[in-house]
Amino acid sequence: MIVSQAFTAKRYCILGLARSGLATLDALMASGAQCTIWDSREEAREAALACHPDAVAGDPMEIDLTGFDGLIVSPGVPLNRHPVADRARAAGVAIIGDIELFALARPCLPPHRVVGITGTNGKSTTTALIHHILHVAGVPAAMGGNIGLPILSQAPLAANGSATGVYVLELSSYQIDLTFSLDCDVAVLLNITPDHLDRYDGFAGYCASKARLFSMQQGDHPAVIACDDEPSCAIAASLNHVITVHAADINPADQAAWPSLQGPHNAQNVAVALAVTEALGVDAAKARAALASYSSLPHRMERVAEHNGVLYVNDSKATNPASTAPALAAYPRIHWIVGGLPKGDSLDECAPFFGHVVEAYTIGEAGPVFADQLGAHMPVTRAEMMDTAVRAAMANALPGDTVLLSPACASFDQFRDFEARGDSFRQIVAALVTAQTEDARAKDNVR
Known part of the structure; x- marks a missing residue:
């Protein structure tokens, strides 16, 4: 797992003990943090305390949050209407997620790079495809985030010779909402169509959530954006260091040789993945050769x-x-x-x-x-x-x-x-x- 001195002796409250919540608890306790935990399911609380008897159970809607270094919530908690958000703000406590903890841990990790991938559709496939290309090319890589693999549970990447490790993160808008310091070496936007509008102030609010991924980038770190829809094009036009791609960049005759990457949507996923891996320095011929051996993710075509x-x-x-x-x-x-x-x-x-x-x-x-x-x-x-x-x-x-x-x-x-x-x-x-x-x-x- 990923541990960091950045968390030593800090106090955190964790709301939600599903996969990412448990991984967060493991990483924080191993880093020497003090954790108060809560889940509406009693069995989840009991299981977590059995593994970490030094943790304390406490409902953030009842305990005093003053003095905590962060309230770590599951991305599924609707902050626009859950009362815990107001309680945390009143106590001056930052509301964050596990991706933000990963960002804070980065200075303690071996040299590495991060690719962050967001969009309404295609995130999981593109995340897995980029990870696959890197693996075939001999680049150490780990994937996590919204793809269902908590990033804090992954082993820290070490360099393989001269190849610096790459963390490939699938990021939902909910995760971006809980992240404030993730400087992606390459940030990716696949597409934006209306979704999750019950969590945002209309479609514009949803688009703004996606755009925040790029506002966290520093220096000349590039963005790769598929400009096949107007909202994505508008975000691309607002950035300085942007690489634009289109699904039409992929020849259908070539695509026929990649059995798990059929259909126009996968043409967009391929175009993005090739642009990202090129930005990371992967040989273009090796990247394209890896497409034929890619296998579909479970539940995605x-x-x-x-x-x-x-x-x-x-x-x-x-x-x-x-x-x-x-x-x-x-x-x-x-x-x-x-x-x-x-x-x-x-x-x-x-x-x-x-x-x-x-x-x-x-x-x-x-x-x-x-x-x-x-x-x-x-x-x-x-x-x-x-x-x-x-x-x-x-x-x-x-x-x-x-x-x-x-x-x-x-x-x-x-x-x-x-x-x-x-x-x-x-x-x-x-x-x-x-x-x-x-x-x-x-x-x-x-x-």
Whole structure:
């Protein structure tokens, strides 16, 4: 894990004991800090105290926060409406996240560089792709942040010969809101479309959150920005040291050789990743050669099976229509499983690719509304449940078709999170493929 003398004898209150909260507690206690912890789940508090008996349980809504060096909150805490924000401000306590702690720890780490990646869609893929290219090129690298790997739990990077280590961080707008001193050697913006507007003062506030990543950069550290949308272009125009790229920079004929990087959205991810690794000094030929060996992340256009000529793709991480649209663009004949907890009532951002959809299978809370919308454009099966949807799609799909879970919705109506939703899809597909295979073998034996 990452430890630092910057935290020794400091006092912190940690609100939220999920993955990043626990990693933060581990790092701070190992650094000699004093920690007060809280989570609404009693079992989470008990487990944390069992590992760190010197920590103290205390609800930040009840204890006196005066004198703490920071209130460390989970990015999921809505600071625009959670009362703990006012309590911390009244006590003069900074509200920060684990990324800010990483920024404060950097002077104690071996020489390194940091790449910070934000944007509405494509962050995880681009983060993993940059990490993959660096690894193939022999550059020590670690990835963390919003991709699900707490950066404070990573081992500090040491140089490999003359190659300085690189921390590759996926940063959500929520994490940027809790960060104030992260000077990225390369900062990245992929795209901006409306999302999370319940946390901001309109779309302009959301854009401003993304732009703060670049305001923290010092000197001549470059920004890499994909200028395929107007808000991103506006941010690029405000910066001095900027490298602009476009999805159209990638030749579709070249892209065909990268099996896990199909579709126009991945063209943007590739263009950004190549620009970033070039800025870090990676040989361009080595970087492009690494693209062919990249494997999709779980739940992001993940190829989970191919059976009887039909491809099954898990894109459960597509939790809004803007994220689903590129998946629809990537395949010519799609059986589309869509629905969940909606972030809005419209699928308009997906509409340009409705012609690729052979049939839609609606699930979850959004199912009835989406079925009514889509019925004018394509056949629709009102499946409601994932199992029903997969069975119907498998029965209807022909060789050359793709069965695509790309819900355009959050998962919380039926599943714990998007990972659980994607795991369910994967397990149902595997079970049905196995059943069909065994049935075919049984028929062959009868003959």
